Amino acid sequence: MCGIVGLFLKDETLQPKLGAMLTDMLITMTDRGPDSAGIAIYGAGSNGNAKLTVQSDTPDEDFEKLKKDLKKEIKGDVEMTINSTHAVLEIRADQVAAARAALREIRPNVRVMSRGESLEIYKEVGLPKDVAARFDVSSMGGTHGIGHTRMATESAVTTMGAHPFNTGDDQCLVHNGSLSNHNSLRRKLRREGIHIETENDTEVGAAYLTWRMQNGATLGEALESGLNDLDGFFTFVVGTKDGFGVVRDPIACKPAVMAETDQYVAFGSEYRALVNLPGIETARVWEPEPATVYFWSHNDSTLTEKAA
Amino acid sequence: MQTLDLSEIGLREVNKALHAQSDDTNQTAWTIENARGSHAIACGLDAPIEVTVKGSTGYYCGGMNKQATINVHGSAGPGTGENIMSGKIVIEGDASQYLGATGHGGLIVVKGNASSRCGISMKGVNIVVQGNIGHMSAFMGQSGNLVVLGDAGDALGDSCYEARFFVRGEVKSLGADCEKKEMRPEHIEFLKEILAEAGMDADPSEFTRYGSARNLYNFDVDNAGAY
Known part of the structure; x- marks a missing residue:
């Protein structure tokens, strides 16, 4: 069905x-x-930035200090909004690939749900x-x-x-x-x-x-x-x-x-x-x-x- | 006139009230309000009552109907009138897929279009559609009549037995073993009657009849390689 x-x-x-x-x-x-x-949900654009919606089964552990750690890895600005098991990371569009690579290293349990300028996926x-x-x-x-x-x-x-x-x-x-x-x-x-x-x-x-x-x-x-x-x-x-x-x-x-x-x-x-x-x-x-x-x-x- | 509000009393109470009617009931006119696409509305009725459903219905409205007349003032979801035995179902809007599937008797009238697999495996029901019907309609139809005032989609009457199909418009394609047939006087007579019963104004001479070529009835040894 x-x-x-x-x-x-x-x-x-x-x-x-x-x-x-x-x-x-x-x-x-x-x-x-x-x-x-x-x-x-296709919401407001992020001023030319990209949004990565990520998920973790252990969000308390994984999302704590994620913003700071990711910032250090990609050497660029990161905005993070936590929503239960998901978090939306806002980064510069040209840093998406670097951020995904970095996430695999620093937070191997975090999965990417979606990427884009306006899209956020929650599931x-x-x-x-x-x-x-x-x-x-x-x-x-x-x-x-x-x-x-x-x-x-x-x-x-x-x-x-x-x-x-x-x-x-x-x-x-x-x-x-x-x-x-x-x-x-x-x-x-x-x-x-x-x-x-x-x-x-x-x-x-x-x-x-x-x-x-x-x-x-x-x-x-x-x-x-x-x-x-x-x-x-x-x-x-x-x-x-x-x-x-x-x-x-x-x-x-x-x-x-x-x-x-x-x-x-x-x-x-x-x-x-x-x-x-x-x-x-x-x-x-x-x-x-x-x-x-x-x-x-x-x-x-x-x-x-x-x-x- | 008895009125049942589906959103207030729920589906089971609605159907229970209708099932409680016997052959000699005095309460012959019923209205169901707030259909809102609910499933299985007025299923399994067996009494000479007239039921009006206000709004569009979901799956299987009027399924297994005997004797009752059901009017849907809206569109109808998949499997409407499935296995109808007798009585009549009239849909003011469109009907979704497999309308009247396996129907044994009675009449189903659609004033809009019917979707795919209309009359699939029909076994005696008569179906009259004012608009068009979708693909694979009357697949394996065994008996009964499918009358279409508009066009038919792909693969009409695929693998059919003795059901008859009358189409006024175009047929996109015929299914396996379905062929065009001659319109004889008895077919014109039948159409006159069924169109009158369905309340449709159409000239029977404008219809083309289709039915089984009867080549699939028996095993043909030349086809052995296909098995």
Whole structure:
């Protein structure tokens, strides 16, 4: 099963409520998957700096003095905001690689959840309501975000197996379904030098998109080629700095409902997830077509739809 | 008219109240308010009552229905009317995937579009869709009729048995062993009746009939290599 929600705000006055709206949507989807939950929030930019969201199972130990230690290692400014098991590190964009290398040395138990200018990913094992409360997601504002509640089928129930997966700067992926060729694809991607951490199928899907984009594809092109190269069932929702996209496999077993008004574009695995959104009674509600890539962007907020 | 507020009394109480109705009940008109995409609304009914659902429904609304008439004033989620035995389900909006799956009898009417796998494995139900239907519709359909006033998606009637399909618009592609068939007078007569029953205004002569080519019914030794 698994449940996915997504919300892309057109109306700026709703931005302070993004986290609260997404949390409500995600909690409604709890019975589609109670193993673990995660949320990706595209918040305020960081003045050209980069944000690394990191996680530790022993945050008291790992985050104490992390700011100071990392500062020393990269010889640059570090701002750190701790939020439960996660912390957001703000650093100069050109120091991201150095910071990741340094983290591996000085805090080997700290895992990177996401990187980007505006993206922050928070995910943990547990029910959506507990995960959302742990990070106080309801108080977060932003322009758009996606959330996921997991029923694990292909790999262990762990923080690293939870969604969303970071696929590149300010990019993330959530998945409902299961990929059947993830083992062979993982071997292929590792040979190409792509770092894959777990035995999780979705991480391979995310790594595949990263690899395609590193080789010059746009996200839209990467999703389209994914329709050929990824075998299995999927409804994907992808987040980008400017917006979000949706694609379903050609069989389209995994449910998906979308709603659009002048104020927002929303995605839910089921209509139930959307019923508390303002103006839902008069929204345009539809199911995204199979094997079709949909995109909404704050740069061009009209629907772009392309059959692959 | 009896009114049940789903958000106040919950799904089990709603369905319990409907299940308590017998063949000779006096309470024949029911309204369910605040559907809000909930699952299994008005499932397993077996009484000649009329139920109006206000709002969109989730999975399996009207599943296993016998006798009852269910009107959904909204759109309907996956598996609506699954295994319907008799009675009638009318959906004012769109219907999600596998509408009327394995339905044995009765009538399902969709005023909008129906999604993929509409009428999958149908066993006698009649389904009338005013708009379009998605891919793999009526897969392995055994009997009953699927009437579509709009277009059909890919692989209509794949591996079907004796279910009949009438499509007014385009069919994107036919599934394995499904073929175009001749429209005979009895088919025009049938369409006239079913369209009237569904409350649809369409000219039966504009429809094309599709059904099984019956090549998959028996094992063909020339195909042995494929097994």
